Amino acid sequence: MGYFTSHSFFYTYNKLDKMKLGESMTLDELSVGESAIVKKIETDDNMTRRFIDIGLVEGTKVTSLYRSYLKDPTAYFIRGAVIALRKKDAKKIYIIRGNHEDVL
Amino acid sequence: MKMYYKQGYQKKNTQEKIIGLAGNPNVGKSTIFNELTGLKQHTGNWTGKTVENAYGYYGYHDTNYKIYDLPGTYSLITHSKEEEHARDFICFDHYDAIIVVCDALCLERNLNLVLQILEVTDQVVVCVNLLDEAKKRGIEIDLEQLSTELQVPVIGTCARDKIGLNELVKQIEEMGKTPIKESIQTKYKEQIEDAIVKVENHLTPFFPKNLSTRFFALKMIENDQDILNRLEEVTNFRLEAHPALSSIIIEQREQLKQSGILYHFLKNDTAKTIIHHAETICQKVVHNPQSNMKKHQTLEKILKSPWTGIPIMLAFLFLIFWITMVGANYPSQLLFQFFSWLEQWLRYGFELFSFPSWITGIMIDGAYQTVTWVISVMLPPMAIFFPLFTLLEDFGLLPRIAFQLDKQFAKCKACGKQALTMCMGFGCNAVGVTGTRIIDSPRERLIAIITNNFVPCNGRFPTMVSIITMFFVGFRPGLQNSISNALILTGIILFGILMTLIVSNGLSNTILKGMPSSFVLELPPFRKPQIGKVLIHSLFNRTLFVLGRAITVALPAGIVIWLLTNLTIDGVSIIQICADFIDPFARMIGLDGVILMAFILGFPANEIVVPIMIMIYLSKTSMTDISNLSLLKQILVDNGWTITTAICTILFSLLHFPCSTTCLTIKKETGSLKWMLFTILLTTSIAIMTCFIISHLLNLFI
The missing domain is CATH 3.40.50.300 (P-loop containing nucleotide triphosphate hydrolases)
Structure with a gap:
């Protein structure tokens, strides 16, 4: 665990049945109530810094909590806090569906 | 305890x-x-x-x-x-x-x-x-x-x-x-640690003793200009002055590059290591973190559903609105009465010492009246609004309203939290501008600051309401009249909101293009706000602070207004000469010289616009507040007011430059004179353009 979480995680992921875990997708596609692990974040430097601030980096577990009435933004549970992200930003976060425990 | x-x-x-x-x-x-x-x-x-x-x-x-x-x-x-x-x-x-x-x-x-x-x-x-x-x-x-x-x-x-x-x-x-122990340090990848130690060794001999060499060594390798510039400001330490150190840093960056670590990305890399370090510590220290989210509060559930959530949020917004319109008026009235009572005594005192009349004029009719006018109208909404918003934010409701409204604002490239600063603007635009602190993305914050003025504040409402009553609704009290009054007012507010969204969109596509923008909204758990403390805290800290700013402008402005109205050239007051001078231009945008002059002199506070207008029309030498609306209408009509004039005056009032307190607040919040001037310029040109178009369109039909 610790720093190497993301690395060891990729390794195990490749070995597991992809169908069972769900395919690689972006955070905005995660349905409410489901959890996922962040695989990769592809956004500009400014937004990356914001994500780092709230502890959203590769290997972080994210749970989708609820969407706003107009379906955007969505509230996520990230490292003990509830954080709302817009769809356009969530699109840049690649995830693998499933719990930390399920994956490892 | x-x-x-x-x-x-x-x-x-x-x-x-x-x-x-x-x-x-x-x-x-x-x-x-x-x-x-x-x-x-x-x-x-x-x-x-x-x-x-x-x-x-x-x-x-x-x-x-x-x-x-x-x-x-x-x-x-x-x-x-x-x-x-x-x-x-x-x-x-x-x-x-x-x-x-x-x-x-x-x-x-x-x-x-x-x-x-x-x-x-x-x-x-x-x-x-x-x-x-x-x-x-x-x-x-x-x-x-x-x-x-x-x-x-x-x-x-x-x-x-x-x-x-x-x-x-x-x-x-x-x-x-006791002597302080050395704390734990996050260990980075081996190569990074090597580089830090090498730079640190060269740094230690001449680096200020109270600063951490490890931290700054890392920042130097990362080339974090922001913090290095600050280091130079504080300690005079310049990297350029130490060529040996600079070459070691470059050498270390090169070595890191060879092991696949680019120094540009080092900042994010080290930040991630720290996050993972925190995660490791937490696994040993925190037990049961999962149950955190399972116990969602009932209130959250109620707000999550649109059927119950929308009415609740609307009710809160309405409450805020209602308090602005009604709640602030009563204390305003009281303050006003108190100040006019005090004014009598002051006059009495001035007479007692037999001061010359021009001193009494400048001091009481000029400075005192303007300042007290500003205080009576500004203090109540501010004293109500700052605490109210702090309470609602402490409670956790405001971020949730912003969460629900964000999509609409995002379409115009603004932030959902702007809805809240706009609400504050109904109380006082200066409050609204200060309130934009809740928006943490620089571009969206500037947008919210610049456009806040399109929300009519408590100082402009009375002007609008009385003009609507005089020219569109009629004086007879009755349900029908108050409904049509409310409808017209709502229309004007909606127009202001429309302008806000149009200008927001325009700004982010032009001047503010490329400004960093981000949206990460934390929704903190609901907490019981600490009412007593919040009230006193925000009253003393914010309200009196803004009020002080208001008075510093109102005082000299009051003196200037008095001088302009009382100094005469060939028997005509200077203010009349100015009004005549700008009259041709003012007529082009559907106003007249006097109205425009009143708006210019009303810079310290929009409340004094109508009193100044009446003062010039009647060629009086001090401001008067006429409470009899039919008499007021007669004065205005006698001076050439038409429906077009009324509409243009309302629109100009809605869109024109912010009052002096708001301007100072804009300067303070943005940290630059540039944005303040830009806001004045932008809002005024929009006001002029809108009035120009509307008045010419109306003249075609009427």
Whole structure:
């Protein structure tokens, strides 16, 4: 665990049945109530810094909590806090569906 | 519960220790600060900075502690001026200890900041706050274990109930007595550690002793210009002055590159290592973190559903609106009566000393009347609004409203939180502009600041309402009339909102294009707000502060207005000459010279626009407030007012330049004169254009 979480995680992921875990997708596609692990974040430097601030980096577990009435933004549970992200930003976060425990 | 420390204590001639209070936003930092210092707070400006700082005192065992409430920040890598200010204090200032306040509910993320601060200094006390809330949710935190992991003292508190504060104060005293242990340091990848050590070795001999060599060595390798510039400002340390060091840094960057680490990305890389370090610590210290989200509160459930949530939020927005319109008027009236009562006595006093009439004129008819006018109209909405909004934000409702409205605003490239600052604008635009602090993305914040004026404030409402009554509705009281009055007013407000959205969109596609923009909105758990403290705190800190600003402008403006109306050339007052001069231009946009002149002189406060107008029309020498509307209408019609004039006056009032207090606040909040001037220019040209088009269109039909 610790720093190497993301690395060891990729390794195990490749070995597991992809169908069972769900395919690689972006955070905005995660349905409410489901959890996922962040695989990769592809956004500009400014937004990356914001994500780092709230502890959203590769290997972080994210749970989708609820969407706003107009379906955007969505509230996520990230490292003990509830954080709302817009769809356009969530699109840049690649995830693998499933719990930390399920994956490892 | 017995308190051992003394709030707000300031004993003369004893030693003083300096403490900084740092932490993420919303962790109860201010609660701890208020508990320790009492309500005696001082605000002032950090030299050369536009950010206010709050500090206070407490005493413990014959020592004074001066404690700084630093702005909430997620990390030492900064985005905003406020965060920069917290970082500068932590990295460069001289202090005896830093208290890092953590939220027990999301300790993991908070530890991130703790670990970053530990890189800078070992004089840290970690304070895990909100332990009671965490316990309710079944989260257990092993504070002793945390202290062992971090190698710094850890104190658990529930600041709201004053639990743990004595221990905190005691621990800070202890720190001064015992030598400080070396705290834990986050270990980066081996190659990075090697590079840091090599740079550090060369840095140590000539680097200021009180600053952390490890931290700055890393920043030098990362080439963090922001912090290196600040280092130069504070200590005169320039990297260019040390060629040997510079070449070692370049050499180390080269080596890192060979092992696949580019120094451009080093900053993010090290930040991630710290996050993972915090995660590792938390796994040992926090038990049961999962139950956190399962216990969702009922209130959250109610708000989540549109069927129950929308009515509740609308009700709150309506409540805010209603309080602006109605709640502020009554105290306004009282203040007004009080000031006119005082005015009589002042006049009496002036007569008693037989001052010449021009002194009485300048002092009472000019300065006194304008200042009291501004106070009576501005103080009530501000005194109501600042606390109300702080309460709703403490409670956690405001972020949720912003969450629901964000999509609409995002379409115009603005932020959902702007809806809230617009609501504040109904009370007072200066309040609305200050309120934009809740928007943390620079571009969206500027948009909200610049467009706030399109929301008519409490000072402009009466003008609009009376013109509508006079020219469109009629004077007879009745349900039908008040409904049509409300409908027209709603139409005007909607027009203002429409302009806000259009201008927001326009700005982000032109001038503000490329400004950094981000949206990360934290929805903190609902918390019971601390009513008493919030009220007093925001009343003294914010309201009186803004009011002071208002008076500094209103006072000279009042004198100028009096001089303009009373000094005459060939028997015509200067104000009349000015009004005649701008008359041709004013007529082009559907107004007349007097109206425009009144708007210009109404710069200190929009409330005085109508009184000035009447004053010039009647060629009087002091401002009068005519309460009889039919008489007022007669005066206006006699001076050539038509339906077009009325419509254009309302539109001009809605769109024109912000009042002087708002302008000063804009300058203060943006930290530059440029944005203030830009706002004045933009709003005024929009007002002129709109009035021009509307008046010409109307003239075609009428």
